[in-house]
């Protein structure tokens with residue numbers, strides 16, 4: 001018996017029919033989620049792990065992005081990624097560094113000609129840049145040539161993102177664009193000396209060394225880290241809610257690489273019965289004013305050296321994701337001699353999301369996670385990891401640490417992984 005293979009035209013017709021059916025399915029799913037969203041009040045606050053409103057909003061974005069991709073033809077889509085993606089960043093970078101967002105008033109508008117005079121670019125060139133930005137939903141230019149902020153471009157001029165966007169238009173684009181060169185040179189981007197940052201920034205310094213030498217950008221970076229508290233998916237406030245810290249009541253916890261102690265402070269506000277030691281490098285600790293809390297003190301310690309204190313808990317937030325596996329093993333090896341039976345290791349990191357039944361519903365989180373992973377690769381030659389990868393990493397160095405679980409409520413992209421030490 002011969003099996004008929006469909007002709008190219010027939011195959012195309014079938015593919016189009018299944019695409020149309022999928023677009024229809026998504027259109028219905030979008031309508032259903034939009035109706036539910038319209039019926040809900042937005043009760044999210046920065047202290048919340050994702051509200052139902054926020055979850056629905058993310059589902060809708062994922063479904064719409066998926067439907068939009070289905071409707072694209074490949075060449076248009078790919079040109080949008082390569083040519084368009086490059087221009088998107090280039091135009092936004094030019095506008096930001098020219099000072100356009102700050103020169104446009106937040107209410108009312110400014111004549112294009114006056115704006116061009118302020119930012120010292122000729123009127124027609126600025127008009128063209130703004131027309132392009134308009135296709136991205138940034139700024140509007142009226143028929144009367146009045147430039148106004150859109151809801152989205154206003155974020156470049158006010159709020160938590162405005163003071164740090166200069167970092168974002170400087171470092172991520174060039175680091176990302178030179179991933180190929182770093183990979184060609186080294187075969188991987190493992191370790192800060194192999195990250196594409198160095199190719200992009202044309203420097204021999206690592207990301208860390210470069211920031212030490214460029215305090216303006218170091219300050220942007222710190223502000224960027226702190227702005228995470230505005231995002232319910234990553235907010236450090238969640239850490240006080242997703243883990244029952246009473247196990248450390250009357251006990252001592254070291255926040256290793258704890259920076260200014262801003263995270264420990266959030267936990268301490270809710271659980272005042274814990275004694276905290278914030279350990280970090282001298283350059284972080286020395287400039288800090290003495291602690292204003294009786295149950296919190298600062299201490300210089302390099303986590304690549306042997307931990308001098310045996311305490312009840314070791315808390316590491318956003319430490320391992322900055323380092324390649326070999327460096328993480330050195331950090332764990334430094335900790336190992338201090339561990340006593342019953343001591344707990346708590347690792348707070350973004351962990352790879354569990355796939356949703358409909359992939360598009362988890363797309364926003366998947367994008368966030370994979371974006372962070374690529375950022376870690378390109379800036380510092382490091383990784384975001386799955387729960388299993390963290391388990392293997394820890395088990396390989398300290399088999400006496402028994403994994404107790406990952407505390408990660410739905411909607412939070414950051415979880416607390418917990419181990420308890422039982423003698424080996």
Ligand SMILES: C[S@@+](CC[C@H](N)C(=O)[O-])C[C@H]1O[C@@H](n2cnc3c(N)ncnc32)[C@H](O)[C@@H]1O
Nearest residue numbers: 257258259263280281284301302303304317318
């Ligand atoms: C990404 S920040 C995380 C800070 C803090 N844990 C948080 O969640 O905001 C990494 C921290 O590790 C510290 N760090 C880097 N190398 C270190 C080392 N060798 N020993 C101790 N701390 C270090 C940095 O100074 C910085 O405060």
